Amino acid sequence: MTLPTIALFRDEFYLSTVEAVVTAIREDGGIELDQTCFYATSGGQPGDSGFFERADGGRIEIATTRHGETKDIIFHVPAEAQPAPLVGEKLVLHVDWARRYRLMRMHTACHLLSVVCPYPITGAAVGEDESRVDFDMVETIDKDTVTADMMALVAANHPVYLQWITDEELVANPGIVKSKNVRPPVGLGRVSLVCIGENALIDSQPCGGTHVSETQEVGAIFIAKIEKKGKENRRFRIRFGTPEAATL
Numbered sequence: 001m002t003l004p005t006i007a008l009f010r011d012e013f014y015l016s017t018v019e020a021v022v023t024a025i026r027e028d029g030g031i032e033l034d035q036t037c038f039y040a041t042s043g044g045q046p047g048d049s050g051f052f053e054r055a056d057g058g059r060i061e062i063a064t065t066r067h068g069e070t071k072d073i074i075f076h077v078p079a080e081a082q083p084a085p086l087v088g089e090k091l092v093l094h095v096d097w098a099r100r101y102r103l104m105r106m107h108t109a110c111h112l113l114s115v116v117c118p119y120p121i122t123g124a125a126v127g128e129d130e131s132r133v134d135f136d137m138v139e140t141i142d143k144d145t146v147t148a149d150m151m152a153l154v155a156a157n158h159p160v161y162l163q164w165i166t167d168e169e170l171v172a173n174p175g176i177v178k179s180k181n182v183r184p185p186v187g188l189g190r191v192s193l194v195c196i197g198e199n200a201l202i203d204s205q206p207c208g209g210t211h212v213s214e215t216q217e218v219g220a221i222f223i224a225k226i227e228k229k230g231k232e233n234r235r236f237r238i239r240f241g242t243p244e245a246a247t248l
Contacts, residue, residue: 030075153169
């Protein structure tokens with residue numbers, strides 16, 4: 001019988017290591033645990049990689065993390081040729097923190113872009129070096145102006161934090177959802193709102209991804225390209241660094 005996994009990453013974005021017990025080994029080799037700090041692929045953000053430490057000091061390298069049949073089931077995909085743990089075995093989980101932190105910075109940057117460009121979002125993908133956000137828009141907009149406005153939000157060092165609402169509150173307030181095509185997951189009883197600014201003055205939107213705690217942690221970012229992907233669709237590509245450095 002498959003047991004639900006306690007998803008510690010939903011409340012503690014900076015938790016990178018924790019003890020856990022193996023509850024099941026899937027037919028494809030996926031490892032299920034009683035709890036995890038590994039983010040599972042969702043909402044355009046890729047799942048965490050890292051390794052599991054065994055009692056004898058051995059390691060099980062983890063390539064990615066995914067959801068199972070439902071959102072409360074999470075399994076960890078080992079890299080090739082890894083030893084399989086035993087059900088009931090206690091492991092120490094270690095997230096690849098350098099990678100996770102870049103994804104946290106990038107995901108928060110995507111939220112800042114949605115503040116600067118307040119249009120319905122039709123798609124998004126968070127990456128370690130480049131992210132993209134698609135908007136339902138026909139307007140022509142200058143990428144350097146967007147970059148400057150985003151960096152102003154970064155420099156202002158606004159707090160970034162979570163608030164929780166019930167599934168019923170989300171249904172009753174559909175206007176807080178910026179995504180046009182993807183609805184926030186319901187069924188767990190609560191939905192997380194990622195808020196930016198004191199009293200969510202800058203932004204508040206449903207999101208299950210991981211984020212930094214202050215906007216200045218995002219660091220230098222810029223809009224590398226704005227692509228026309230249809231009559232009413234524009235794709236913005238965000239990268240770390242500055243436009244000047246990118247052309248060197």
